[in-house]
Amino acid sequence: MQRFYEKYFIFLTLLALCCYFINLALLLHHRNLGTGPNTVERIKQTGTLRLITTRSVNSFYLYQEMPTGFEYDLAREFARYLNVDLDVVTPGWNHLFVYLDQGKGDFIAAGMAITKENLGKAAFSIPYMSIQQRVIHHNLKFGPKNIDDLADRTIHVRRNTSYHSRLKEIKAAGIAVNYILHDNIPTEDLIAMVNNREITFTIADSNIALLNQRYFPDIAIGIPVQEKESLAWAVQKNDVEMLKEINRFFLYAKEKGILKQIIERYYANIRDFDVSEVKTFHERMNTHLPRFQDIIEKEAAKHGFDWRLMAAVVYQESRFDPDAVSFTNVRGLMQVTRATARQMGIKNRANPQQSIQAGIKYLKQMHEKFYHMEDEYQRMLFALASYNVGYGHVKDAMAIARQKGLDPLRWQSMKKMLPLLSKPEIYQKTRHGYARGWEPVQYVERILTYYDILRQMDFS
Numbered sequence: 504m505q506r507f508y509e510k511y512f513i514f515l516t517l518l519a520l521c522c523y524f525i526n527l528a529l530l531l532h533h534r535n536l537g538t539g540p541n542t543v544e545r546i547k548q549t550g551t552l553r554l555i556t557t558r559s560v561n562s563f564y565l566y567q568e569m570p571t572g573f574e575y576d577l578a579r580e581f582a583r584y585l586n587v588d589l590d591v592v593t594p595g596w597n598h599l600f601v602y603l604d605q606g607k608g609d610f611i612a613a614g615m616a617i618t619k620e621n622l623g624k625a626a627f628s629i630p631y632m633s634i635q636q637r638v639i640h641h642n643l644k645f646g647p648k649n650i651d652d653l654a655d656r657t658i659h660v661r662r663n664t665s666y667h668s669r670l671k672e673i674k675a676a677g678i679a680v681n682y683i684l685h686d687n688i689p690t691e692d693l694i695a696m697v698n699n700r701e702i703t704f705t706i707a708d709s710n711i712a713l714l715n716q717r718y719f720p721d722i723a724i725g726i727p728v729q730e731k732e733s734l735a736w737a738v739q740k741n742d743v744e745m746l747k748e749i750n751r752f753f754l755y756a757k758e759k760g761i762l763k764q765i766i767e768r769y770y771a772n773i774r775d776f777d778v779s780e781v782k783t784f785h786e787r788m789n790t791h792l793p794r795f796q797d798i799i800e801k802e803a804a805k806h807g808f809d810w811r812l813m814a815a816v817v818y819q820e821s822r823f824d825p826d827a828v829s830f831t832n833v834r835g836l837m838q839v840t841r842a843t844a845r846q847m848g849i850k851n852r853a854n855p856q857q858s859i860q861a862g863i864k865y866l867k868q869m870h871e872k873f874y875h876m877e878d879e880y881q882r883m884l885f886a887l888a889s890y891n892v893g894y895g896h897v898k899d900a901m902a903i904a905r906q907k908g909l910d911p912l913r914w915q916s917m918k919k920m921l922p923l924l925s926k927p928e929i930y931q932k933t934r935h936g937y938a939r940g941w942e943p944v945q946y947v948e949r950i951l952t953y954y955d956i957l958r959q960m961d962f963s
Contacts (some may be wrong), residue, residue: 514585553590554578555608562613573769574612584752595687600624600798611717611737616665624738628749630733634708638725646725653680658704666706669729691715698722720782791823798859806867825855837862866890884914892943895935918944
């Protein structure tokens with residue numbers, strides 16, 4: 504994963520320079536004509552940055568009435584950088600450039616690729632992510648083997664997207680591909696239609712495909728249909744100052760690690776999960792979870808936790824099996840030890856209600872130990888790791904991080920430091936000794952995957 508990020512940032516740096524000089528030449532031309540609106544000045548005067556985006560898992564959506572999504576989180580950091588508030592407008596995909604041209608927003612951040620066609624509509628920032636268009640099909644259906652094999656296949660895509668443009672190019676090259684265009688349908692909705700076998704093929708950017716495979720584990724990510732492309736933010740073509748401000752922000756976000764943290768939050772573990780395990784989770788979510796959902800909801804609310812996160816913990820511990828017993832003789836839905844059961848005041852670890860009560864109460868205790876952490880998301884990750892491997896070992900890993908000059912309050916530091924607790928030259932110098940430190944890392948990452956799936960499902 505580390506090599507992936509190193510190659511990723513080298514690629515972005517080179518591509519950023521090319522895009523920067525192309526856009527700079529165009530924008531200097533417009534500025535010489537005196538046509539550039541000073542959007543940055545207006546933003547600072549009004550105290551509001553206006554984001555134009557789409558409602559999708561990748562860009563922006565509401566969870567428990569709170570906004571979230573990769574593009575939203577990145578835009579929120581941009582607003583903080585400018586010390587202003589963030590406002591969001593969400594027209595359909597076909598109206599993104601219309602809203603930008605009409606001044607209904609200051610910039611577009613919607614997972615948009617830098618293409619020749621898009622460059623004719625707006626100016627683009629330096630890129631922040633590279634992706635590749637891939638064919639999506641059901642795993643029970645054979646997909647095309649190469650571009651030529653697209654002939655006589657019917658592919659469903661959204662109108663006026665880079666997918667639409669690419670299919671036009673393929674058809675113009677003499678390959679008789681058929682395609683059906685949809686207006687303002689999110690890519691994940693088309694992926695869902697493939698998963699449900701309502702349509703046979705669609706196309707999605709690789710990051711969107713991987714993100715959605717955890718929600719729709721019956722899809723297969725097929726061949727690439729395009730060389731790698733870059734995602735960037737868009738501004739009006741003559742908006743010189745806004746483009747410069749966005750580019751400065753991306754360089755700042757890269758230098759401070761902000762961009763990397765957001766990318767890792769959404770995409771770090773999408774390549775690592777086991778599709779067959781995710782399928783099992785989907786099955787048990789429907790067959791086993793309803794039996795325990797009320798108990799989980801009640802106990803989660805008592806301690807101020809999201810019940811979906813607690814359900815993800817229960818599944819990771821026991822696969823929703825109240826009779827589960829580990830090789831270390833921990834038992835029940837939350838795999839509570841005898842000592843923890845006594846400490847939490849329960850008598851029967853195999854009793855589902857008592858197990859959930861004890862497990863969530865114990866997790867709350869771990870959570871409170873990190874009271875000094877201001878970032879609630881980070882705090883919960885540390886609490887989960889402590890639930891798995893023990894608070895003492897997490898404290899040891901934090902101390903090692905501090906010694907190595909890493910931020911001991913960031914989960915990314917823990918992902919590097921916790922596995923070191925299995926190395927004699929490291930653990931012999933710690934207070935709490937040896938630990939299978941790779942296990943809490945995998946534990947937390949899997950819980951985040953299950954939690955993300957539960958957040959996207961419709962539970963009443």
